[in-house]
Amino acid sequence: MLIGVFSTIPALGGSFGIISINSEPHLLSFFGWSMQRPTDWLLPIVILVAVTYSICWRLGESPFGRILKGVREDPVATQSLGKNTFRTQILVFAISSGLAAVAGVFNSGWLGVSTPNVFGFTFSLTIFALVIFGGMANFSGSMLGALVLTSLDPFLRRVVKFDQSKAFLVQVIIYGLLLIFLTRVRPQGLIPEGSTIASILRRKKSEGRTEMGKASETAPTFAVREAVAEVSQVDRHARWEKAEIVLEARGISKSFGGIIAAENLDFVLKRGTITALVGPNGAGKTTVFNLLTGAIAPDTGTVTLLGRDVTGRTLDSSARSGLVRSFQDVRLFQRLSCLDNVLLGVQDQPGEKIRSLFANPRLVTVKEKETHEQAMKWLSFVGMQDFADVPTASLSYGQTKLVSLARVLATEAEVLLLDEPASGIDVKWVDNMLELVLAISAEGRTVCIVEHNLRVVRDLADHSYFMELGRITAEGTVDELTSSPRLAQAYFGTV
Numbered sequence: 001m002l003i004g005v006f007s008t009i010p011a012l013g014g015s016f017g018i019i020s021i022n023s024e025p026h027l028l029s030f031f032g033w034s035m036q037r038p039t040d041w042l043l044p045i046v047i048l049v050a051v052t053y054s055i056c057w058r059l060g061e062s063p064f065g066r067i068l069k070g071v072r073e074d075p076v077a078t079q080s081l082g083k084n085t086f087r088t089q090i091l092v093f094a095i096s097s098g099l100a101a102v103a104g105v106f107n108s109g110w111l112g113v114s115t116p117n118v119f120g121f122t123f124s125l126t127i128f129a130l131v132i133f134g135g136m137a138n139f140s141g142s143m144l145g146a147l148v149l150t151s152l153d154p155f156l157r158r159v160v161k162f163d164q165s166k167a168f169l170v171q172v173i174i175y176g177l178l179l180i181f182l183t184r185v186r187p188q189g190l191i192p193e194g195s196t197i198a199s200i201l202r203r204k205k206s207e208g209r210t211e212m213g214k215a216s217e218t219a220p221t222f223a224v225r226e227a228v229a230e231v232s233q234v235d236r237h238a239r240w241e242k243a244e245i246v247l248e249a250r251g252i253s254k255s256f257g258g259i260i261a262a263e264n265l266d267f268v269l270k271r272g273t274i275t276a277l278v279g280p281n282g283a284g285k286t287t288v289f290n291l292l293t294g295a296i297a298p299d300t301g302t303v304t305l306l307g308r309d310v311t312g313r314t315l316d317s318s319a320r321s322g323l324v325r326s327f328q329d330v331r332l333f334q335r336l337s338c339l340d341n342v343l344l345g346v347q348d349q350p351g352e353k354i355r356s357l358f359a360n361p362r363l364v365t366v367k368e369k370e371t372h373e374q375a376m377k378w379l380s381f382v383g384m385q386d387f388a389d390v391p392t393a394s395l396s397y398g399q400t401k402l403v404s405l406a407r408v409l410a411t412e413a414e415v416l417l418l419d420e421p422a423s424g425i426d427v428k429w430v431d432n433m434l435e436l437v438l439a440i441s442a443e444g445r446t447v448c449i450v451e452h453n454l455r456v457v458r459d460l461a462d463h464s465y466f467m468e469l470g471r472i473t474a475e476g477t478v479d480e481l482t483s484s485p486r487l488a489q490a491y492f493g494t495v
Contacts (some may be wrong), residue, residue: 020113041110046107047090052099057139058358059095061369063343063351068092070333070344077331079409080293081345082319083352091354107165122172126150129175129479132182133190144190149175167481174245182259193335236273238475240462243270246446247323247415252291253303261287263470267303269415274437274447276457278481279467280491285450286328287470289417293325294318305415320347328423328450332392338374338403339388342375345410382436405436422456434459454478466491 035041058067059129070078071085079085108114117204125151134145152174182189222302247269254262262284269275277285290296292303294313303311310321318324332341349371350356351364379385392400401421408416422433430453441447451457457464457478464483466474468490474481481487 013290018108021493029074045106048102050105053143054097055099059092060137062138062364063263063349063358063371064088064357064371065356066336067345067352069336069340072137073333073335074331076295076315077327077333078344079315080295080319080327081342081407082316082323082324082347084316093335095354097172122168125172125175125179129179130185132189134179134195135191137193138189138191139190141191152483173418176221185433203451219482236462240270240275243273245269246271246306247292248304249292250302252288252298252303254287254291254296256299259468263290265472267446267465267469267472267475269446270463271446272441272444273462274441274449274460276450276461276464277448277450277467278454278457278478278491282469283467284470285467286419288467289325289419289450292318292417293323319413322412323417324408324411324415325417326404326408326419326421327418330397330400332400332404337389338373338384339375339392340394340405341392342378342406342410343371345378345407346374347370347411369434375406375410376495378391379403381409381439382406382428383432399423401425401429402436403435405433413445415448416440418447418449418450420452421449422451429458442468454482 009366052445058260060068064379067078067083067085067088070081070083071088075085079126088402103299104114104119107118113116128352130149131142131143131477133141134143134147135141153167154172156162156170157164160167162170217342220362240291245268249265249267252261252262252265265288267275277288279285291298291316294315297312302309305323308321310318310323313321333344338342350367351358356364376385376388379388384402384406387395387399387403401424405418408418416438421437422430425433434456437447437449449460451455461478464478465472465474465483466487473486473490474487481493
């Protein structure tokens, strides 16, 4: 489509493009450097490659690059951590377009012509092949892929002695076969993402600990165990009654066509307490989290956080305001390490801004060290510090739940919405998860959980809301709710 559009612009030569660029010497002169012979291009191209590599490396190996990797894996999860994914995608598109434009100028000058057909399917296939061949999201791999595959054409013409048309045909066939082979046999390319000698050594050491952890099938123990005292439900509810309101929802409603997902919901979350949303499947509990955080905009009603109206804010804006959620299905970034997952949760990183990356690198370096220390603190809090360099795809399900909790905690949000934190994990992990959530509340954080396990709710919740068909029909302690025959029937399907 773009080729068709540019073909209609007379200033660009129409469908024929710009022919005989060599007849206009000013197009081949950069800062007094005239490039009329092939050898004249060597120094400018080396400089261009070095500058481009430096820019890409600086962006990719920075907090900004972590956001890009998060967007690649799961844009919603990235946004839920307070990252403006839309702005990030626009920025990286603009930067890549600028680099491509500069490369296009050099390419047109080298060929002597600039026609729409130069950048057709074959050219796109070449770019795609060299990235897949070398390794995606790996700068050394991309350089290797470019070096090997761009050498194929001169090799076929000058060594094998193929004519230009035959060399072109063989080249396209080789590219196609390489793509098929690599996507099936080695999709990570020759050099996988994040492969440096130091990272490989750290990962091997951590993976050894991962295997030992899986083999022992022992859940980690935490230093907070003795710090959490058992308090009766009555005492906890009395504490909830006196606590300060942090978040208040009034008249929240949402419908999808004729289906009412939430109807006139009124509830509050209080500082330093744990509130539970309980009810049967399909009651609308997770929808409430979506409405509070801005993943879904409510049709009516208001949400206030610390006295500020946050109704209808975007997911990232809500997170930056201090309202963060976890997900029932965890949604970790599988190709990133545990440490990188938690690093993405840390707020206000200078390295996430392109201006700071290049204008104030010293500040970025200092803050990055502090950010690593903060992320390691939360990994240690959940007992996963020994797995910092392990990709989360290598973890057991219980371990992913712990890393997910550490990632949410790293945001330092005032209100944490935890969607079924104990679901799907082995019994031996549940007690540890309970201790962690209680310790979070003891630090003064406001916690709201969605949970089906009534034992978990009974041990954690200071106050509970019972939901049915998008409505809150009762509230109180979990024992008060389950003692009602009608609510028990609604929850369990029997009296």
